[in-house]
Every structure is written in structure tokens, then in C-alpha cells.
Amino acid sequence: MFVVDDEQIIAQTLAAILRHSGFSADAFTNPGDALAAAALIAPDLLISDVMFSGQAAMGDLLRESFGNSSSGHVSERASQKR
Numbered sequence: 001m002f003v004v005d006d007e008q009i010i011a012q013t014l015a016a017i018l019r020h021s022g023f024s025a026d027a028f029t030n031p032g033d034a035l036a037a038a039a040l041i042a043p044d045l046l047i048s049d050v051m052f053s054g055q056a057a058m059g060d061l062l063r064e065s066f067g068n069s070s071s072g073h074v075s076e077r078a079s080q081k082r
Contacts, residue, residue, distance in 0.1 A: 001025040004034045004048035
């Protein structure tokens with residue numbers, strides 16, 4: 001699993017919780033690093049923030065990470081603070 005969030009504490013904490021629960025999880029603080037890692041190791045799941053300041057669009061990250069996967073299934077879900 002890849003956890004991507006521009007807030008380092010969030011990415012690292014969520015990845016640590018997942019690892020403690022028995023999952024393999026890597027934390028990234030920008031989409032570019034996650035894309036580079038995805039080119040080497042295609043993650044089974046990507047958990048990501050959708051708002052990155054000055055970064056590539058989230059859709060680009062998803063398409064690059066999972067667009068060529070065998071399942072071909074990409075899902076985007078966003079929530080807004082109210």
C-alpha cells in the first residue's frame with residue numbers, strides 16, 4: 001500500500017497504523033515520489049490526500065499508479081470540509 005499526503009505526520013502515522021495491522025505500507029509526502037516508487041513496485045492500494053499545493057493533479061497520480069493494472073479499476077473519492 002502507498003499512503004500519500006503532503007503532511008508528513010499524517011502520511012507516516014497512517015502508514016504506521018497499517019503496518020501495525022499487518023499490512024505493507026509506504027508513506028510519501030508528494031505525488032512525484034509515489035509515482036517513481038509505483039514505477040518500480042505497483043501498489044495494490046493507494047490512499048491519498050486529494051489536495052496537494054503546487055503538485056500534479058491527483059488524477060495523474062491515480063492513472064500513473066493504477067491505470068495499467070490488470071484490474072483496470074480506478075476509483076476517486078473526495079470529501080470536503082464543511
